[in-house]
Amino acid sequence: MLTFNRRIAVVAMHDLFMAAASFELALQLRYWLAGAPQPWGFLLPGTILFTVLCGLVFWRLGLYRGIWYYASVRDLGAIVRAVTVAVLLLVPVLFVFTRLEDYPRSALPLLWLLLVVMLTAPRFAYRAYKDGNLRAAFSSTSEPSRVPVLLVGAGDTSDAFIREMTRSRAAPYEVVGIVDDRPGRIGRDIRGVRVMGAIDDIPGVVDKLAAKSRRPHRLVLAGEFEGPQVRALVDVAEKAGMSVGRIPRLADLRDGPVEVRTVDVEDLLGRAQKVLDRHAMRALINGRRVLVTGAGGTIGSELVRQVAAFGPAAVALVENSEFNLYVIDRDLSERFPAVPRAAILADVRDPKRLSGVFARERPEIVFHAAAFKHVPLSELNPEETILTNAIGTRNVAEACRAAGTSAMVLISTDKAVNASSIMGASKRAAELVCQAMARGEGPTRFVTVRFGNVLGSTGSVIPLFQHQLAEGLPLTVTHPDVTRYFMTVKEAVELVLLATAIPAEESGRDAIYILDMGEPVRIQDLARQMMRLAGKGGAGGQIVFTGLRPGEKMAEELAHAAEGLRASRYEGIHIGLGRTMDYELLRPRLERLERAARERRTAETLGVLSELVPEYRAATPTTATAG
Numbered sequence: 001m002l003t004f005n006r007r008i009a010v011v012a013m014h015d016l017f018m019a020a021a022s023f024e025l026a027l028q029l030r031y032w033l034a035g036a037p038q039p040w041g042f043l044l045p046g047t048i049l050f051t052v053l054c055g056l057v058f059w060r061l062g063l064y065r066g067i068w069y070y071a072s073v074r075d076l077g078a079i080v081r082a083v084t085v086a087v088l089l090l091v092p093v094l095f096v097f098t099r100l101e102d103y104p105r106s107a108l109p110l111l112w113l114l115l116v117v118m119l120t121a122p123r124f125a126y127r128a129y130k131d132g133n134l135r136a137a138f139s140s141t142s143e144p145s146r147v148p149v150l151l152v153g154a155g156d157t158s159d160a161f162i163r164e165m166t167r168s169r170a171a172p173y174e175v176v177g178i179v180d181d182r183p184g185r186i187g188r189d190i191r192g193v194r195v196m197g198a199i200d201d202i203p204g205v206v207d208k209l210a211a212k213s214r215r216p217h218r219l220v221l222a223g224e225f226e227g228p229q230v231r232a233l234v235d236v237a238e239k240a241g242m243s244v245g246r247i248p249r250l251a252d253l254r255d256g257p258v259e260v261r262t263v264d265v266e267d268l269l270g271r272a273q274k275v276l277d278r279h280a281m282r283a284l285i286n287g288r289r290v291l292v293t294g295a296g297g298t299i300g301s302e303l304v305r306q307v308a309a310f311g312p313a314a315v316a317l318v319e320n321s322e323f324n325l326y327v328i329d330r331d332l333s334e335r336f337p338a339v340p341r342a343a344i345l346a347d348v349r350d351p352k353r354l355s356g357v358f359a360r361e362r363p364e365i366v367f368h369a370a371a372f373k374h375v376p377l378s379e380l381n382p383e384e385t386i387l388t389n390a391i392g393t394r395n396v397a398e399a400c401r402a403a404g405t406s407a408m409v410l411i412s413t414d415k416a417v418n419a420s421s422i423m424g425a426s427k428r429a430a431e432l433v434c435q436a437m438a439r440g441e442g443p444t445r446f447v448t449v450r451f452g453n454v455l456g457s458t459g460s461v462i463p464l465f466q467h468q469l470a471e472g473l474p475l476t477v478t479h480p481d482v483t484r485y486f487m488t489v490k491e492a493v494e495l496v497l498l499a500t501a502i503p504a505e506e507s508g509r510d511a512i513y514i515l516d517m518g519e520p521v522r523i524q525d526l527a528r529q530m531m532r533l534a535g536k537g538g539a540g541g542q543i544v545f546t547g548l549r550p551g552e553k554m555a556e557e558l559a560h561a562a563e564g565l566r567a568s569r570y571e572g573i574h575i576g577l578g579r580t581m582d583y584e585l586l587r588p589r590l591e592r593l594e595r596a597a598r599e600r601r602t603a604e605t606l607g608v609l610s611e612l613v614p615e616y617r618a619a620t621p622t623t624a625t626a627g
Contacts, residue, residue: 007188012059014122015054015119016055018115019050019054019086020047020051022111022114022115022118023046023047023051023111024040024047025110026108026114027042027107028040029107030104030106030107030110031104034104049093049094050090053086053090053093054086057082057085057086058086061078061082062078063078063079063119074192075120075123075191078192079119080116083112086115087111090111091105147173148173148174148175148176148209148216149173149174149216149219149220150175150206150209150216150219150220151178151193151220151222152178152179152180152199152233153179153180153222153223153225154178157222157247158175158190158222158247159190159191161175162191162193176193176214176216177205177209178190178194178196179195179197179199179202179205181199196208202236202240203239206242218242218243218244218245218260219236219243220244220245220246220260221245221267225267226270227267227518230267230270231268231525234263238532243535244262244263245261246260246261246262246263246267247260265455265456265462265466265530265533268526269455269486269487269521270491274572276570277498277570280498281494281497281501283501284310284497284500284501285311285365286310286311288364288365289312289313289314289316289361289362289363289364289365290314290364290365290367291318291358291366291367292304292307292315292316292318292367293319293348293366293370294318294319294368294369294411295318295319295324295325295369296317296319296325296327296328297319297324297371297458298489299411299493300319300370301324301327301328302489302490302492302493303367303369303496304317304328305331305332305335306493306494306497307497308335308336308339309336311339312339314339314341315332316342316344316357316363317329317332317343317344318344318357319343319344319345319346319370320345320346348368348370348388348393349387350395354396357399358400358402358405362403363400363403363405364407365405365406365408365500366396366400366407366408367409368396368410369411370388371392371411373423374423375421375423375551375552376551376552378421379421379550379551382602382605383597383600383602386422386426386429386593387594387598388426389429389430390429390433390609390612391590392430393410393434396408397434397444397446401442401444404443406443406445407444407447408444408445408447409448409496410447410448412427412449412450413427413451413452414450414452414557414558415556416430416450418557418615419613420553420617421552422606422609423551424551425610428612428616429590431448431450432586432613433583434446435448435510435512435579435580436510436580436581438509438510439509439580439583440583445504447513448511449512449514450514450558450559450576451485451487451492451495451514451515452487452517453484453485453486453487454486454487454488454489454492455486455489456489462526465527466530469530475543476545477523477524477543477545478548478549479545479554481522481554482523482524482548482552483520483521483522483554483555483556484520484521484523485556486517487517492515495515495570498570498573499513499515499568499570499573502568502570502573506569507568508577510580511576512563512575512576512577513573513575514559514573514575515558515572515573515574516571516574517558520555524543559574560615562579563579564577589612590612593605593608593609
């Protein structure tokens with residue numbers, strides 16, 4: 001049944017006005033051609049009858065449901081059918097009420113033509129105004145037999161997808177229905193496909209389609225959906241016996257055939273793209289010499305790619321893994337061959353090597369992403385972690401100051417807040433280095449950006465789950481209630497660049513920029529969602545709870561209570577202040593920490609680390625029952 005709303009009412013009023021106007025125009029034109037002009041409205045009862053008749057026919061045939069923004073040849077066909085029925089019914093209806101008195105039969109073809117044009121022209125003119133042309137409106141609309149799908153979202157992506165699926169009989173999918181949460185779209189059509197209800201109505205919509213032998217096999221996302229929405233839709237689809245897919249970008253729909261891609265973990269955890277100040281990001285990078293440490297890692301490699309896209313004068317890739325350096329250097333040469341680059345094997349724990357690199361490369365901006373980040377391995381190798389994360393950061397910071405670098409950006413982690421692990425405490429010590437040096441004199445601005453886990457990073461839980469699923473193994477989760485923050489690496493790096501572009505006078509020289517990670521995700525729920533996407537949900541899926549490992553927490557925090565978070569000029573970036581130390585007081589403790597770590601005196605090393613980071617407390621592992 002058609003659901004009336006304001007927009008449908010406006011369309012109905014337009015069509016009824018056109019019906020009345022076409023009746024009058026047809027009569028006037030016919031009498032004028034016969035040389036016997038008549039006054040307007042001389043057959044007013046006939047005008048009223050035809051308008052009422054059109055209202056009933058148009059409603060019955062669903063003419064009001066079409067969304068003008070997606071007007072197509074299908075809508076033209078619907079208009080022709082509706083007008084033909086209305087005109088054919090006019091003769092007997094007029095005969096009953098007026099005995100066709102004063103109505104010339106030859107006005108009927110004129111009435112049919114005028115009304116078709118007057119209903120079609122505004123729709124296609126609106127589509128042309130919005131699209132800039134009518135090519136999309138006149139695409140082929142064949143109806144081959146295909147895999148039935150239910151679209152989620154009634155917008156541009158749905159329109160483009162339906163159009164592409166009707167161009168060729170080789171197209172793999174048939175759209176049998178659409179759901180959308182915008183009330184103005186419910187009950188209307190896009191290229192003849194009905195918007196059947198809201199997203200919460202999916203189970204009922206599936207049942208209705210099943211009753212018509214059109215049960216959808218896939219639920220296809222057609223629009224921007226954030227992680228929590230995708231996770232909820234995966235649950236709904238599984239209960240309804242459907243798989244879940246996602247329509248490719250609009251740019252990918254131009255050349256068919258088009259396949260719906262599988263929903264992946266980034267869809268489950270990702271968020272809708274924020275509007276970014278790319279002008280500020282370009283102004284930060286363009287024409288400057290940039291150096292990235294840890295350039296072959298997950299964060300470092302994405303930093304390199306995004307920096308290269310903004311036209312730097314040169315990029316220096318500093319990495320201590322030969323293979324990782326080879327991969328990112330090759331990638332950069334293929335994607336951005338015009339960008340000058342230097343591939344440098346170096347360890348941030350070697351200050352003399354860094355000094356030589358900085359003297360040769362003369363970087364204006366340094367992104368320090370080199371770090372050990374695997375919590376359990378760091379617990380087993382505390383000295384190596386501290387020397388890389390804390391002492392390595394000091395080495396890079398001092399090299400920046402000595403070389404007169406304009407800005408150094410430290411990539412930090414949520415594990416540095418109320419640290420319970422050696423990895424987290426060493427990264428908090430690195431934050432202290434940058435905050436302390438930011439308070440001192442010199443040309444270098446020190447920026448610290450803190451965020452949580454990035455999707456797919458080496459050694460993280462998602463690649464582990466993917467490996468276990470591929471091998472047919474149970475998924476191992478440390479605790480039923482453990483949660484973590486997640487962000488795509490692309491979004492994290494974009495916000496890192498944007499945070500660096502915020503003027504120091506706006507935030508304070510020793511501020512920490514903290515990225516908005518959204519809501520934390522329960523790892524158990526993530527594991528179950530990944531099993532569903534892999535077709536291993538239900539009774540066939542198995543999760544084993546192994547207990548928290550040394551250094552792990554139940555939940556991470558993005559900010560310390562003493563940091564006094566406030567908003568920045570950019571959505572998704574917060575500013576934290578406080579908890580700083582003078583560098584002259586910090587320096588001797590760092591030297592003691594380095595000596596103890598290099599001499600592998602573990603107890604003394606951890607003791608000095610606890611002096612630097614008083615909140616550091618080793619977590620007590622919690623044992624969870626297997627399940």
